[in-house]
Amino acid sequence: MIGSGGKGANQAVAAARLGAAVRMVGCCGDDEFGRRLRAGLAAEGVNASGVRAVAGAASGLALITVDTSGENAIAVAAGANSLAGNEEVGAALAAPCEVLVLSAEIPVRVLAAALERARAAGVMCVLNLAPMPAGAADLLAAGVDWLVVNEHEAAVMLGQPVPGPGGAGKGAAGDADAQAVAAALTGLGARHAVVTLGPAGAALDGPAGGLLIPGFSVPSIDSVGAGDAFVAALAVALASGVAAAGAVRAACAAGAASTTRRGAQAGLPGPADVLAATGLTWPGAE
Secondary structure, three states: OOOOOOHHHHHHHHHHHOOOOOEEEEEEEOOHHHHHHHHHHHHOOOEEEEEEEEOOOOOOEEEEEEOOOOOEEEEEEOHHHHHOOHHHHHHHOOOOOOEEEEEOOOOHHHHHHHHHHHHHHOOEEEEEOOOOOOOHHHHHOOOEEEEEEEHHHHHHHHOOOOOOOOOOOOOHHHHHHHHHHHHHHHHOOEEEEEEEOHHHEEEEEEOOEEEEEEOOOOOOOOOOOHHHHHHHHHHHHHHOOOOHHHHHHHHHHHHHHHOOOOOOOOOOOOHHHHHHHHOOOOOOOO
């Protein structure tokens, strides 16, 4: 099966389906995949005017396998994503926005420049360090509003394993350990840090302290895109005025709902899908 994807594109589509006005900035190849990507974004209501088609470059591609339990493995060829630069940084903040979402499929220097510009403009940033780049900790040194990583990415960043609920030697101690990891990430410079734990939920640390947000039990068949649904939902909930813990809970619900359908983008949920899968009324501000 061939479909549109990429973390930034998935997050843009997910945010649009959840009711946000979304503008995407990035690079694709001047090829059939790039044309399909931009057309798909437009069809979802995403403003793709900031997606630059680079002549002579190939669009980024990913090979994804999904096992019988719904877990995935992904190999990525960055393609035109690696060509994002100052033009994209300027375009990202050329128009007013409430939240800037950044993922790590573009060069670290571009992420750093975008974060610096966003801080200067007073724009809230959600930084999803996936895939985990070299030198990622340096991105946090000057501060970032929200950092989102999964347990494996957190382990790489901190150089230590990340226990979570539900496994051998976990339970209550595992909960505390996952929250301690989130706290360690805020210690690196993130104002809020979220460590996603798959079906177990997410560990949050921030100014109000640490908290384990439990996951939602759903019949999962495909986890591809779940992290992107989580990040997008978090950003949309925050832009809607939902407080930190409620926004992470809403993100957990959207991530869980996405696993009940197949496809990186096809499975991304709207509010009705989140309600049907988890019982949470979007965006869960109650």
